[in-house]
Amino acid sequence: MANFKLSKIETKEKFEELTSLTGIISIKLFEFLTGPGVKQLDNCEVIIFSEKNMCSFFLNSIIKEEADFKIDIYDKYFDLFVNDEEIVIQQKILPIENSLELIQNYLKSKIIEEVFKSKKNITLRKTIKFYLNKKKINSVGSILAIPYLFKNKHKIIIEYAPWVYEPRNFQTFLERGASSGISAGGNQG
């Protein structure tokens, strides 16, 4: 088992323990994450289980500006979790381009999480929406089976920035951040 922090100076050699589709897609994902457009990788790590031919990416945001991602790649399948919620499980990797594009789109998307809670802090409904170029690409969520029994609900909206910016947008983002200070943290309202 190899466990290391994800950073731009890491070499690809550590991924050589992985074989077949797991190895190919792990290297491509590593290249994508360490390429241009990613702001910070300080709290991110990769665990490689060479004996099981499995690779796990943990993208943890330091100040919760971005949502926490977890990507498991094993055998011919991958799982994707955002803030511990399942987005994709047991998805076939083939074809590689499509699977990689799917993961990349989630990493490039702006995420809005809406949570409805009762007065006693019971989660009645939770929705996570993904927006790519202002267009909703997917939404997932969960709903309590008997929400009508709980009243006085209030809504919490948390916005998360994308993990990966398009190169053009990233440049303007950096310029704006340098001039006015980057607005950090999930906005709660």
Next chain:
Amino acid sequence: MADATTNYVQNLSNKSAYEISHDFGFGAYRVLEAGLISKGAGFGLNVAKYGLGEAMWQSSTFGPRSVIFGRYHSQFVPHGTRGFLNAGMNNGIGWSNHGSQHVFRAKINGTKYLQIYK
């Protein structure tokens, strides 16, 4: 029981095809009924003993080894089976993960309507 079977076989020639098929159908129904009662009783006992989530996890019909609802993961559920209803992005019924916990869920159009923790 043996006498009854012998009598039944001796009287077969006096029975019409409809009667024989009816008898066989009834026999198959009773076998199925006995099987279901036995399974249900075992599952009910496990629910009382361990709780619903754990009983479902241990069950061969609802558990991670189930061909319908099962979940395979090379690290977390290496003994599991990939259930045919438990796949896809937005729709699926079966085992999944919520954080580090195993959860049985029913998901329709991306929304979870049922969530039972192990």
